[in-house]
Amino acid sequence: MKKAYLSSFIVLAAMLTVQAQIHQKTIGKANMPSEIVQQEPTMAKSVTDLSDGFETYSDFSLLFSPWTLTDVDGSETYGITDVDFLNQYSPMAYIIFNPSATTPPQTDASIQPHSGSKFAASFAATAPPNNDWLISPPLAAGTNTSVSFWVKSYTSQYGLERYKVGISTTNTDPGSFTIISGTTYLEAPTTWQQKTFDLNAYNGQTIYVGIQCVSNDAFIFMVDDFNFTTTTSQSNTLTGLVTDAYDGTPIQGATVTIAGLTTTTDASGNYTITNIPDGTLNADFNADITQGDAPLLVNFSDQSSEGAHTVTCSKTGYITYVNNQVVIDPGQTLNLNISLSQTLAEGSMRFVLNWGANPRDLDSHLNTPSIEGNTYHIYYSNTGSATSAPYAALDHDITSGYGPETMTIYQMFDGTYQYYIYKFAGDGNITESQAVLQIYNQNGLMQTVQVPTSGEGLYWYVCDVNGSNGQLTIHNVIQQSAPGKFTDPFPPKIQENNLFNSKNITSWLWNFGDGSTSTVQNPIHTYTVAGTYTVSLTVGDGTITNTETKTDLITVTGSGGNSTLTGLVTDALNGEPVPGALVTVAGLSATTDSQGNYVINNVPAGALVANFHASQTTGSAPLSVDFTDQSTENSNTVTCSKTGYSTYNNSQVVIPIGGSLTLNISLSPTLAAGNMRFVLNWGESPSDLDSHLNTPDIEGQSYHVYYGDDGSETSAPYALLDYDITSGFGPETMTIYQMFSGTYQYYIHNYSETPDITTSQAVVQIYNESGLIKTLQVPISGTGLYWYICDINGSNGALTIRNVIQENAPGTTKDVLPAKGPGPTVPARNITSWLWNFGDGSTSSMQHPSHTFTANGSYTVSLTVGNGSMQATETKTGYIQVGPQGIDEDAFAQQIKLYPIPAKYDMQIESPEKIELLRVTNLSGHEVFRMRVDEFSYRLNVSHLNSGVYFLLIETQKGNAIKRFTIK
Structure with a gap:
């Protein structure tokens, strides 16, 4: 523990022997409290170059315009033992420190500037950690833009100084900065070190550079010789007159903004903005219709431009003017007259x-x-x-x-x-x-x-x-x-x-929000399923790209289909009908009657649906993963839910166009402690795979649970095959409701016999009361009709994974497998193209690729499939977690607090940075929840989530974080 004074002479002597010139920290009272004034941001013209060695400012000043100083922590600061200087101990962000002007002067090399006689210093907060910002004036980034500065720790005695570097394109509010120096803090060595950051990503914009001291009870963070460089174009100017559209009179006091520069109109309505950087690539688009019944045909039109700026003009009582297509020729003046319309x-x-x-x-x-x-x-x-x-x-x-x-x-x-x-x-x-x-x-x-x-x-x-x-x-x-x-x-x-x-735009990538994409400049797209869709367009000119996203742009509110979905919903425990269950398909819904029956008419044709599974989703690098395509054509997603049951979700339901499909659904009650559930999904062939479970001795007898003897939840064997799917793709569910001592064996039988089970694309997910505990992909090699998956220790629920293909069923049970009635025919797939993006810069066009992730991290994987006329994309966020613990939370993620864990109804989220967006995904990477927040603290309602493990993705202006949490 560091002290303000060292009471022991022996310790002090030893310290002075080792570090003769290093002074100790001391706590005192500010000697000039009138100077403890936080500098406020000022309206400043942007500059195209800034070289500042901090030599022109008054010694020990806490205010040195045009810099903005923001002391977020607000704490008093340490001083230097036996040394006096103005503003010592004051709450401060940074101070202009001149070691030769202190009393007595400081001559030791460790506290000398990099050049000249002064530097900017951030002293340790007495209530750590520091949160102090040194923010540049507005800087106009042209091309070939970079920033450099020198940093140093006065001493490592209390630990090295920590800092981050951020960029804001809007203002000097610390919350507006995006950290560009990495996911965690940097450390300043005890010798001067130059740091350089490439800022070409901000070319054409007006920016602020912020150096944030985040030291934790260290001593003095030293900054010197700041240098911003850019290649400037000729001076660009925007000028014009703002008038009232109603009567043509000039409008005084209207705010006009371009490229982060702002002015207000004078008494005659005139404005002028100078030193405007060159414009950028801007994506933009329109849709001819944004709402209607399904199928809804929408014409999308690209309205992107290159070299453009966005100009806004606003005043209370008027509709804000926005024009994102303003281009000022290099070195020229553009006259843009603006007419503001009253509301x-x-x-x-x-x-x-x-x-x-x-x-x-x-x-x-x-x-x-x-x-x-x-x-x-x-x-x-x-x-x-x-x-x-x-x-x-x-x-x-x-x-x-x-x-x-x-x-x-x-x-x-x-x-x-x-x-x-x-x-x-x-x-x-x-x-x-x-x-x-x-x-x-x-x-x-x-x-x-x-x-x-x-x-x-x-x-x-x-x-x-x-x-x-x-x-x-x-x-x-x-x-x-x-x-x-x-x-x-x-x-x-x-x-x-x-x-x-x-326009020199050469590429277009549309994402229509329903899994479909297009590379046509002005595409036509048909939405077949009711819902609300966010549309984005990414354009490129061969060098850079830009994206425009319009949230909830398209609303589809009905259906124009002629197919029918019908069936019976039963309780997986006792087979009794479940009344009042909600069944949904294509935006249409029905509630089961007293007999558990439902009928949904006018179901539209299904869509091309991309889907895939991975053989494993967590592990240490290098992690080799086998990916399996499970995409289908003419597919609808069917959900069935009722309070007290796990929600049924099947995204592979194909209803014959103009025909009818009977889909019986078995709802499983939420899992209790000691329960275990196996969920099987597979591809279109073999058409029929079956779940089997061998039990240990239970009340004097062992059991074989399968379609011929589907068991019972309330009596021996206290295990149940919830429902037998006879024609791809699942889900087929087996649940152990009460475990007994001994070994359970779970395996899959290829009832169809051909083709081989190794080609089935089958995936088994294993759950307990805490959620998903294991996902297994069928092996792609081996001979036989049986896929032996695992053993379960009935005493403690521990799994022993087998994951092998073999000729015979595990165990000693030799039941005759009775014949089944024929199941519905599965339409043949016409999918002809696959494009995988593994999230690490690698791609593949194979249907079932293997990929090795060589670096730790969280990877989002996407698959785009096509059938020659349209495409569909499935994206699984944070799907692959490579690291010692699967998810390796960085320092930022560790600062975010979630409680209670496990959660049941609500979960509190506390973040040191303002949360902009929350997203929740399941372990398969599917997004199940999204919320814009704009708060440091948020109480998330999780009562609608099923029991299990989820990922919380938190987006802030200063970076993103992933947290894992459990719903009980």
Whole structure:
């Protein structure tokens, strides 16, 4: 334990002998409390280079602008024994330390700057650990960007100093920083060391660099000679005028932001932002329809751009303007005038048009009914008025893609309004414009309309609006002439500076959120299952990529199918019908009646479903894993649940299109202490595999539990085959409800006999009351009809894994296996392609690959399968855990606290960093829960989770962590 003073002269003498020049830590009272003022972030212009040796600041200052100092721990600090200096002992983040200006001066080499006479120092907090930030002014990253600085520990006597390095693209709030120095802290040696960090990932952005001292009761962390370098482009400038779309008056005090730089408009509504870095690759897209009944066909349109910036403009009482397609030519000034629309009042309607790079200029047009004795044609040459007839206005005319161009009806009059789009200029047909129109009223978005991909003409007739009630009549056709009777001339326009440059985007990867993907620029996708889907687009230009994700973009609310699913739900313990169980398929559901029966009609056709298993998911490096494809076509996922039972989940249910499938379901009560369950799943062939269990002596007799004698839960053998699946893919479940002394033998028989069981892709999962305890993949070599899986010690539940193929059944039981009735036919698979991503940079196109993970870590594995016309992807997060304990929690994960463990109803999560996103996956990697949090502490409801082991994935701005927890 370190003391402020060493009371023993002998100890002190010994220390001084070993370290003659190293002073000890001391606690005292701040000698200049008036200086203990935390520096607040200031609005500063970004700089393109910063070299700072801390020589120009006042000795022992706690404030040295343009740096931001943030003392998160708020603790008083240690001083140096027998040395005095201004602000000693004060709560502080960093101090400008001049060893030659202390009393007496410090001459020992261990406390000298790297260069000059001063350095920035963070003294140890008396209430450790330190949490102190030294944050740079805003830095404009051009290209070839890096930062370097020198660090040192004054002494290792109390342990080396610890620090992290982070980057913020928004502000100086410590919570805004992403740590780039690794998953754990760095340590500063006792000699000056230069650290350099590549910042090219932030090129084109305005950033802040933060050096965070996280030492734990050490002494003095020393920083010197900070150097930020980048290759700058010519100075780019954005300027313009912000006006009210309602009356055209300038708006004072509106906030305009681009590339992390911000300004406010003056009294005349003008703004100017200088020193803007070059733009970046921006992904963006639109969908022509975002909700409807299944099957829902959606046209997706890429609206990505290269070299673009996002400009926002906001003020209270107005709808925030957002334009992510603004491109400023290098070294040039772009004039961007912005029209802010007030929030819509009742009876108003707004049309917002966005489109692609070509044609270059599309125009919004509105024909009105008779208003105060006149009809009006509102367009770029006659922009209308919000306060007088026609009480409708073109807010702003965009002359070079991509929009947004906005037309607003502020007050409606009886009669018909006609809204349409005209192709004014540019190459290509309007059908190729990727144009999307969104229509709003006071309640929000009413309709999204995608430009047709066929038709001839310069006019896109979108809709009529009934002025009496605001009702829309969608036309959505391309035609040769404008709707209505107006024949107004179209005068030429003054060409604005381009808001876009030519797109050099070369790759597109869409993820539609239902397991399907596409590499087409503007794909068409059909959603067959009801649900809510998040869609993402990743674009690349051959050098970098960028992703746009739109959460819950698509909502599918019904079904257009003609198939039927029916069956009986029973209790796996006693075979009694289970009334009130909820059965769900394709977003449709039914509740079982008093006899346990259910019927679900109008089930849509199933989808191409990717699925796979791994022979093992945890172990030490190098870990060799055999992966087995279990994908199917025309598959639906069926779930069945009721309180007190383990939820049934089967993602391999194929219902004949236009036909009916009987699926009987056996629900197993949740496992109690001493129970064990075996769950078998397999591929499409062999068509029938059977679970078998040999028991020890139970009440004077041993038993063979299988389809011919399925046992009992309430009497000997106190083990039960819950349900026998006669035609792939499972799940087939065997449960031991009460164990007796002796050895149980569990094995699988290939009832179909051909093909070999080694080709079955079979997987057995073994559970006890704590959850999943073992997953076994069928061996791919061996001869025989029997897969001998394991022995169970009835006294303590211990497993002895066999996992071998053999000619004969284990044990001495020689029961005759009775014949079964034929099961339903399983459709043949037409899957023709496989693409595996193992999460470590390696891929494979084999159907059943083997892969070796050579480094410790947590790996997310995905499989994309295709049938020649569509693709599906299955991703299992954190599926493979390589390390001494499977999951090797890093220092950050160890700081996160979960309790109680095991949990039953709620689990408290405490994190030192603000939690942004929580995700829960099962041991198979399937995500079962997701929640956005934005809190340091969160109470997670886990009552809906079945008993077992799960992974909690925690995302924060400073890094991610994985925790393992158990549900009882």
